[in-house]
Structures are given as C-alpha cells and as structure tokens.
Amino acid sequence: xxxxxxxxxxxxxxxxxxxxxxxxxxxxxxxxxxxxxxxxxxxxxxxxxxxxxxxxxxxxxxxxxxxxxxxxxxxxxxxxxxxxxxxxxxxxxxxxxxxxxxxxxxxxxxxxxxxxxxxxxxxxxxxxxxxxxxxxxxxxxxxxxxxxxxxxxxxxxxxxxxxxxxxxxxxxxxxxxxxxxxxxxxxxxxxxxxxxxxxxxxxxxxxxxxxxxxxxxxxxxxxxxxxxxxxxxxxxxxxxxx
Numbered sequence: 001x002x003x004x005x006x007x008x009x010x011x012x013x014x015x016x017x018x019x020x021x022x023x024x025x026x027x028x029x030x031x032x033x034x035x036x037x038x039x040x041x042x043x044x045x046x047x048x049x050x051x052x053x054x055x056x057x058x059x060x061x062x063x064x065x066x067x068x069x070x071x072x073x074x075x076x077x078x079x080x081x082x083x084x085x086x087x088x089x090x091x092x093x094x095x096x097x098x099x100x101x102x103x104x105x106x107x108x109x110x111x112x113x114x115x116x117x118x119x120x121x122x123x124x125x126x127x128x129x130x131x132x133x134x135x136x137x138x139x140x141x142x143x144x145x146x147x148x149x150x151x152x153x154x155x156x157x158x159x160x161x162x163x164x165x166x167x168x169x170x171x172x173x174x175x176x177x178x179x180x181x182x183x184x185x186x187x188x189x190x191x192x193x194x195x196x197x198x199x200x201x202x203x204x205x206x207x208x209x210x211x212x213x214x215x216x217x218x219x220x221x222x223x224x225x226x227x228x229x230x231x232x233x234x235x236x237x238x239x240x241x242x
C-alpha cells in the first residue's frame with residue numbers, strides 16, 4: 001500500500017465514523033430516554049477524553065518537535081484557543097450555536113490537515129492520530145445528530161445525508177496536508193499546536209459542561225475511558241514516552 005493510499009484509507013475510515021455515529025443515534029428503539037440522556041452524555045465525555053488524549057500524546061508532542069524553543073509553540077497554541085473562541089462568539093452572534101456540531105467540524109478540519117502532513121514527514125504517530133480522529137468522530141457524530149434533530153425544519157434523512165457529505169472532506173484535507181505541509185515542517189508543527197489550543201478551548205467550553213449530569217457516574221467515567229484508550233494507543237508507538 002503506497003503512502004497516498006494509506007492516507008486516503010485512514011482518513012476515509014476515520015471520516016466514516018461521523019455518519020456511523022449519526023446512524024447509531026437514529027436508533028430509537030433502544031430505550032429512547034436513556035439514549036437521549038445518560039448514554040449521550042457518556043459519549044460527549046468519551047469524545048472529550050479522546051480529544052484530550054490526542055492533544056496530550058500526539059498533537060502537542062509532535063507539533064513541538066518542529067520549533068526550536070517552547071515560547072513560539074506556546075504562542076501558537078494560545079492563538080489557536082483564542083481563534084476558536086472568536087469564531088464561536090461570531091457563530092453565537094449569528095444565532096447559529098450548535099456546540100456539538102461546531103466542535104466536530106472545528107477539530108476535524110485542522111486535525112485531518114495535520115494528519116496528511118504527519119504522514120508526509122513519516123511521523124510514527126500519524127496512524128495513531130487517525131485512530132484518535134475516528135474515535136472522536138463516532139461520539140461527535142452521535143451527539144451532533146441528536147443536537148441537530150432538535151432544530152426545526154430538519155429531518156433525520158437530511159441530517160444523515162449531510163453527515164455522509166462530510167466524509168470526503170477528511171481525505172481532501174489530509175491530501176492537502178500531505179501535498180503542502182510535507183516541505184514545511186514548521187507550518188505542520190504550527191497547525192498541530194494551533195489545533196491543540198482550539199481543541200482545549202472546545203473541551204472546556206462546550207464538551208465538558210454538556211457531559212455533566214447530576215447523580216450520574218457514567219459521563220465522567222466516559223471521559224476517563226476515552227483518555228485511557230488514548231494513553232494505551234500512545235504506548236504502542238515505538239519509542240514513545242508517557
């Protein structure tokens with residue numbers, strides 16, 4: 001399997017987790033109230049745990065490698081968080097707040113772009129990043145479906161159809177990363193750290209608050225499980241240090 005085929009395969013599978021999560025959410029016969037409440041909050045927290053693992057074990061360590069010192073990387077990470085804050089405020093001003101859907105797109109696009117660049121530079125963590133993207137896309141697709149379903153004038157078929165339309169976006173962004181970031185390691189590192197700052201903002205602004213439920217233990221354990229799986233994946237990379 002050549003490099004382009006590997007990139008397309010990994011990103012296609014990871015991207016397909018978005019509509020798969022939506023299809024899972026569309027199953028109403030499995031205790032609808034439990035599906036809507038506790039299981040949904042569990043998946044929100046699980047996705048947050050996976051995102052945190054992606055930042056801690058791949059994006060920040062890998063992105064920092066391409067900077068000569070910590071200060072430039074810290075500045076890029078902070079700029080990512082501030083940019084995501086400003087974008088979310090802009091969407092809020094336009095009355096388009098959809099926290100789960102927005103979070104799904106905002107972390108998905110820079111991550112797949114960085115994934116393509118990571119493959120181009122031969123980073124050992126590239127397949128792991130693809131796994132993280134898929135793991136987070138599944139619960140994000142599930143929760144985005146449930147969120148969009150509450151909006152007026154949107155039916156189930158349109159939501160699933162739109163999610164399937166998002167699948168090619170991942171391979172396209174990854175190919176762009178492979179084509180344009182392979183000769184610009186500094187830009188790739190900046191992309192990873194910028195995405196990290198944005199993801200950290202999304203976790204604590206949108207994902208963590210929505211995952212909380214009074215008198216329920218499943219959502220916080222979902223966050224722990226998501227991070228633990230990410231930690232396990234990072235430990236499988238040759239030469240990785242935790």
